[in-house]
Amino acid sequence: MAEQRWSVSRRTFLRGTVAAGAISAGAVAGAPGFAAPPGRRVAVLGGGVAGLTAAHELAERGFEVTVYEARALGGKARSVGVPGTGRGGRPDLPGEHGFRFFPGFYQNLPDTMRRIPVPGNADGVWSNLLAVPEARFSRRDGDDILLALPDSLTAIQVTPDSIRESLAATITTATKMPPAEGAYFANRLMVFNTSCEARRFGQWEYTSWHDFVRGNQRSHEFRALISRSLTSIMVAAKENLASTRTIGSMGEQFLGNPLGHGNDGGLDRVLNNTTNTAWIDPWVQHLRTLGVRFELGARVSELVVRDKRIQSARLADARTVDADYFVVALPVEQARKLWSSEVLAVAPELSAMDRLFVDWMNGIQIYFRTPLRISRGHTAYVDTPWSLTSISQNQLWTHKLPSFGDGSVADCLSVDISDWHSVGMLYGKPATECTHEEIFREVWAQLSSHLNDREQLLRPADVHSWFLDPGITWQGAQNANADPLLINTAGSWDARPNAHGSIENLFLAGDYVRTDVDLATMEGANESARAAVNALLDVSGSNAQRCTGFKLRRTPELEPLRAVDASRYAQGLPNLFDTPT
Structure with a gap:
């Protein structure tokens, strides 16, 4: 069951805090050049969802927080402008790592979103979420399945x-x-x-x-x-x-x-605008008002260990980061590069992270001059070799696509490629071995084979342009991927670290950390950051109220049967419903 929500606002609570070294969030925002009392400086290494969540929770509790990010705030969740496409004062066309959605069972992330103020929104950026009414499962040369999704539960x-x-x-x-x-x-x-x-x-x-x-x-x-x-x-x-x-x-x-x-809302929700406009930009602005500082272009290369603590972090440009506490909020493939022999000598449990598996799951956006009528929600292309899924975005956004680029784009089909290793239809190659142009043509062929078998929903003449996730780069005879995704594997719980381990002032936040959701999701990143902050509060001796932690729900009517199963499992018996047929 979820912990009880705040009965007073966090800012009100912090103004009443009298713990040694505690200060109000307002004092941070209003004091240029502010230096936190000893023991309150936190370096957050990584500016994705996990890093921004950790910074948010810590800043509300009076810590001096600096976020160090190598590329762009928001991480894989951010919007990515298509370079050079803006005309006549319009912003560049909006691209992204891949489409994202916010299931109604998410609890931790929506709690954060409600605390990011937006003028006119009583519930902050959470009010920018909307439930889609349907999902489509598209078959090649077969009947498609259109599922109506309830929006009132x-x-x-x-x-x-x-x-x-x-x-x-x-x-x-x-x-x-x-x-x-x-x-x-x-x-x-x-x-x-x-x-x-x-x-x-x-x-x-x-x-x-x-x-x-x-x-x-x-x-x-x-x-x-x-x-x-x-x-x-x-x-x-x-x-x-x-x-x-x-x-x-x-x-x-x-x-x-x-x-x-x-329930936090409808079964399948999306943002009503580009991710940065609807969420990331207001979040960063709010964190700045709380006193959070951001260092962009700061790539962490090493953690310096002394006396079984992290003394400092070194950046790729030779700068040194000094802090009292360090929150590593990098993706798993980046975080484990920091586990030197000195780090592992103090925290040997981190070596298990080498067994965690990452794979490719990136997106491509196709821009159209005419509106699409594929689905009013997400579509899965059931038989595609590359396991494609998509959503058409203009129907969902308040900031319509003709206001971007050169003004002629009427819709965007954002497509996720989930399988980069199976051979495609056109070139007999997996996506990892296709050039960017070949990837677009292959995706188009696979989409068309599903959507144009009954009527022509996709027309080549309507295509304005396309944009592949910039994390995919062509190197030699194959692609490289700067943004792989953690892939859940059977037994991987044993390799996942806790948010706090053997190094007293080192904390981990990311979707690879042990969480209840246990999956590479924005919810998992947010949940892990809350756990890291709570551990940091314990280590620092802070009496600030701990972050609320929401847990996955269980159907209460089935609890008696789970009690029966506990007895059966202890006896080595299968589940009551687990029959051989």
Whole structure:
């Protein structure tokens, strides 16, 4: 269950804090050249969602915070302008690492968003979220599935039997699978949802989702929709690698949302503008008012250890960062480069991070001169070799696309490429070996094979231009990727570090840190940063109120069955619903 929300505003609370060295956030903002009392200086290394969250929580509690970021604030969540496309005073066309969405079960991130003020928005940037009404599963040479998504969710009374029956009926109707397949998947969901915590960590953590749903024994339709598409479109994971504990937990949240469990809003939400306009820019501005300082172009190259503490950090340009506490908020592939032999001598547990797996999941935006009518939400292209998903954005934004670029762009199809290693349709090569032009042509061919088999929804003559994530760069005979994504794998919980370990003044924030959501998400980054700040408050002896920590929800009606499962697991017996068929 979530901790109780604040009964007073955090700024009000901080003004009443009398702990040694504590100051109000307002004092920081109003004191140029302010120097924090000894023991209050924090260096946040990395300016993505995790780093900005840590800075936010610390600044509200009176710490002097400086964020060091090598490239751009917002990390993979930021908007990316397409260079040189702006005309007549218009901003450049908006690009991005890939589209993002905010499921209704997110709790930590929305709490932060409500505390980022925006003129005219009572709930800050949270008010810039909107629920999309549908999702489309597009098939090649087959009937597409259009799912209506509820935007008004209320709790209902349920029983275990009604849950299973409703799941089976919904799956069968929504996916057009045979009733036996729908009933089978509903039963697998019941196996997981009635599993106790000990079984989830002891058995399902080490079982891949593909093996759990026994995908190799099911129909092609089942594998395409349930085993593959749901993992790629809903949680950006790979079904043959991801642990059942993690994917099952995400499914539990999605299913609980319409039942009224853990709702923060509609099942599938997006921002009503470019990410920077709707969220990142107001956030950075608010942090500046709290006294947070930003150092851009600051790439961390080394952590200096002395007396089992981090004495300083060194930047690539030879500058030294001195602070009392260090929060490493870098992506996992960057963070573990900092674990020198000196760091590992004090914190040997960090060496396990080498077992964490990253892979490519980047996006391409295609700009059109005419509006698109593909879906009023996200679309998954079920049979595509590169596991494509997309969303058309102009219909969702208050800042319409003709106000960008040269004024002739009417829509943008933002496409995520989830599989960079399978051979494509046109060139017989994976995306990693295709030039940028070949990637665009391959993506276009795969989209067209799905959308133009009944009517021509995509027309080459309507294409204005396209933009590939700038993290993808062509080097020699293949691409390099500056922004890979942490990929959940079965058993990876053992390799994930806690937010605070053996080094007293070192704290970790990022989606690779142990969190309840346990997935590469903005929610996980935010949750981990809250844990890092709470650990820092403990170490510093601060009596400031700790960050609220929200946990994933469980369907309460199934709790008696989880108690039964705890007894069965202790006896070495399978879950009550886990039958061989």
